[in-house]
Amino acid sequence: MAHINANFKNLPASYLFSEIARRVKAYQNQHPSIEVLRLGIGDVTLPLSKTVVTRLHEAVDQQRLIESFRGYAPEVGYDFLKQTIADQDFKKRGVVIEPEEIIISDGAKSDAANIQELFSADAVIAVGDPVYPVYIDSNVMAGRLKNYDAALGRWHDLVYLPMNSSNHFVPALPAAQVDLIYLCYPNNPTGATITKAELQEWVNYANATKAVIIFDAAYERFIKDPSLPHSIYECEGAKTCAIELRSFSKAAGFTGLRLGYCVIPRALILDGTSLLDLWIRRQGSKYNGAPYIIQQAGEAVYSEQGQRETQEAIDFYLDNARLIKDGLASIHLEAYGGDNGPYIWMKNPEGMNSWETFDYLLDKAHVVGTPGSGFGPSGEGYFRLSAFGQRETILKAIQAIKQVF
């Protein structure tokens, strides 16, 4: 008799974004004539760039001809894309990453969820808190986290690394030993950044304790401050302790195309085994490569025109972020992030918790954001606003928020 993976039962019943969707839907059913302004989920709104679309058309045409048709892609990605990434994302910043250390995938969400498979079942997990839910949920399904306290909104077997305004959203090193550390900078959901010196401390800690850092750099393209690190490999010694995740989703509007990559340096050895080799084996056995046409589109992002267009889109979203932040400042609402990342992390108005803020903004201003508590215990007290909206939506939302405070 077959049985289910009982670890799934440990997942909290309500998923953050489902609960938001449920409340918004209920509100809209009651108020069908009201326009709801969505600054919730972090999906892009600008269409694909001209360069990407042109390359997609070209690649599609190649697939129509027997001479240029491509079937199965290499499971680890095409060399043309890996080489361009090695040159443009790393070499240009003075970091040497070999193309073979870059594994292309269908996006950072899959990589962030699957990477835990390389580690032992008893690995102690630490996450920056608040946190992107995928790191946690994938470890719950794998059985590493079993004891959720619904009242506290905490996993007893997870090491939370609190991030809040008093540590400018860069956590202190953990007090007890941890094995696997998820860090994300520029941060989702807080929009915060980490300095090279701060990140170096984490690298030193990981090397000293033989922990592994999963560094999620999905929002790297949003960095404007030239002093900030774009890659964890800018830190000395990171190649022996860190895996880096990158995404084309927010960087180039690929949320609907699906492309990302994972860097595992050859020097990252655990129990005498190369994690790169393990990951290649994992991907080769369980995944069949990102589509050729989409890898071509990804490569086009790095062309001169592609980079210019990408930058324009990033700047547009960062302008949105500035508008939101300025709007909140004008009514004396404290807010963080938004300078080098697409998220504004607003402090809840006096006397409201995160879900109360959600309900208040939905009801009074018709603005949808994301309650900070949905991202973890340290998210309570905050509220996330996404800068990915269209300009008109952003302006209306700011206006509406101003009127209700």
Place this chain on the structure above:
Amino acid sequence: MAHINANFKNLPASYLFSEIARRVKAYQNQHPSIEVLRLGIGDVTLPLSKTVVTRLHEAVDQQRLIESFRGYAPEVGYDFLKQTIADQDFKKRGVVIEPEEIIISDGAKSDAANIQELFSADAVIAVGDPVYPVYIDSNVMAGRLKNYDAALGRWHDLVYLPMNSSNHFVPALPAAQVDLIYLCYPNNPTGATITKAELQEWVNYANATKAVIIFDAAYERFIKDPSLPHSIYECEGAKTCAIELRSFSKAAGFTGLRLGYCVIPRALILDGTSLLDLWIRRQGSKYNGAPYIIQQAGEAVYSEQGQRETQEAIDFYLDNARLIKDGLASIHLEAYGGDNGPYIWMKNPEGMNSWETFDYLLDKAHVVGTPGSGFGPSGEGYFRLSAFGQRETILKAIQAIKQVF
């Protein structure tokens, strides 16, 4: 201190297709002027059809405009594709499958590898033998299979269901209790089929013992015999015991586009839990949906012209299969499959095992196939030839094989 997932260590060092690639490369280095004829890996060789390419271009253009741009897809797939599949793949054959029971993915390989996550760690696994390696490798990585006997080429903790010419490649029901049963028809690697009555026996067995069947129907489009079942849901009671995997790869040449789907009926309940709900949760947490443009391309396959073009490609490959089979028959080599599937399962020449046959054909005829033993213990004694090649390659290969026997 972090440790690796030690289950990876249990995987045999050499992956079948890597070993083949290694031997072919070594041969080519020694004989650079010889043309090697590849009938090994089952990748398609015909380009994408006109209808699919036209739809891809249209969908790409939609992604260029702000009004029609699509970002994140629903993790379970777009309704337009799910509805078409429900109508065309099931309703047309008298099977009622609701769109919500169809979960779109980036291909049957991912689904075949990931589906085991829904089941308990101690599930007893059974596979038709010979077998597509993904079913086994994914269970090894998950720790369900730990004891490999390299000398015998067998997993001690796996229940093999032997398939050979004496049972026309349809296995007998297992003697002892099993929990999860992987069956694939039309079969990879043998090219064999299963009758509805035979499949009904498996469904009855699974329902009686509360086992779950993972039915891999990736090659369903190759069925020519109108009496054969295309879906396991043509059998009575299958909705309470079976998951079905489908693929656009071989059916419509999507090996490089990546699209597939998984059917989990609402009625499939284990331990009081809907497996459909578990899978939706799994996909929602660890996957971000197949690209919009590729789901559009998949939908185009079902248009009238799309179906005609798909059928032409299938017929082309089946003609290849017939040419191979007739060629082998003319020199009195016994062979199976090829009538309702793209693979020919040749009996090794007298006195040769599968790898000896491989080396002999590579050396003498310059033909690359796949040693049957690579697919499992019951594969020994056989050799797989793929019908996916271009016509010229197939004809040359048959000629060459004829000359060396």
